[in-house]
Amino acid sequence: MIRRHILTGALALAAAPTFLGGCGSEAERRVFPVEVSATLPGGANERGWTVTVESAHVSVGPVRFFEGHVLLSSQRMPRFDWYSLIGGTAHAHPGHYTPGDALGEVLTTSTVDLLAGATLGDASAVTGEYGSLELTLAKPTATTDAQGVLNGHAVRVRGTARNTxxxxxxxxxxxxxxxxxxxxxxxxxxxxxxxxxxxxMDLGKWLGRIDFATATDPDADGVHTFPATSQAQNALVRGVEDTTAYVVTWVEGAAR
Structure with a gap:
């Protein structure tokens, strides 16, 4: 809540041409579009499964930008990574991460077809030194997912996995x-x-730790799901939580 108030106050002050931001620098109010797309898996995952993604949808928003920089560490210490006991691999966590001041935000929530890509909307923001962002993958509503493609969940991925x-x-x-x-x-x-x-969003990292042999038996249509306590579900959650599965870049030039 404090971080959100910082941004709200900053944008209110920015109703004038400029305002004084952190470290005595001048900041100006601005907007910029925020797009979401996917990177598909390439090659076999850690468990020897090659995955073809047939559809991938996600409920995205809000997205908030902060000045704090991220120092990545291979493990979060001193917390023990219990997942390694069932054959998982620890993924990168933000180490000593402090968000700092909020610099921009997109407050809307949208359902995105990742294979097609989409623009979430314009971020209300200010100029400055950006270091990180926070991405909310929220459960959709009947309004934000009018077609019901997510079936009430924040993320849904469908496809076929094959092993050697x-x-x-x-x-x-x-x-x-x-x-x-x-x-x-x-x-x-x-x-x-x-x-x-x-x-x-790197779907290869989302799916990179999954042993698809731990999925359920197929249903009448031949489709498998992931039981809540299965290695497959745990590995998928870990993949979606992995901060390095999200590659954020600034694309120069006017929006298409």
Whole structure:
């Protein structure tokens, strides 16, 4: 709440041409579009499964930008990574991450077809030194997911996984996260130049730790799901929570 108030106050002050931001620097109010897209898996995952993604949808928003920079560590210490006991691999966590002042936000929530990509909307923002963002993957509502493609979940991925032994698993997997994905790296000294932010969600990292053999037996249509306590579901949640699965870049030039 404090961080949100910082941004709200900053934007209110920015109703004038400029205002004094952090460290005595002048900041100006501006907007920029925020896009979301996907990067598809390439090659076999850690468990030897090659995955073809047939559809991927996500409920995204709000998205908030902060000045704090992210220092990545391979493990979060001193917390023990229990997931390693069932064959998982610890992923990168933000280490010693402090968000700092809020610099921009997109408050709307949208259902995005990741294979097609979409623009979430314009971020209300200020100029300054950006270091990170916070990405909320929220459960959709009947309004934000009018077509029901997410079936009430924040993330839904469908596809086919094949292993080297000839096994094939058609899957329909869903994820709901208890908290936003915080501490996603985005480093940019942002002025008034034209451009937009692009968030590429790496589906290879989402699916990279899954042993698809731990999915349920197929249903009448031959589709497998992931039981709540299965390695497959745990690995998928870990993949979606992985901050390095989100590559955020600034694309120069006017929006398409």
């Amino acid at each position: 032994d000839g096994g094939t698993v058609r899957f329909d997997a869903v994820v709901d996260l208890p908290a936003p994905v915080a501490g996603v790296r985005f480093e940019k000294s942002l002025g008034m130049e034209a451009g937009r932010v692009r968030i590429a």
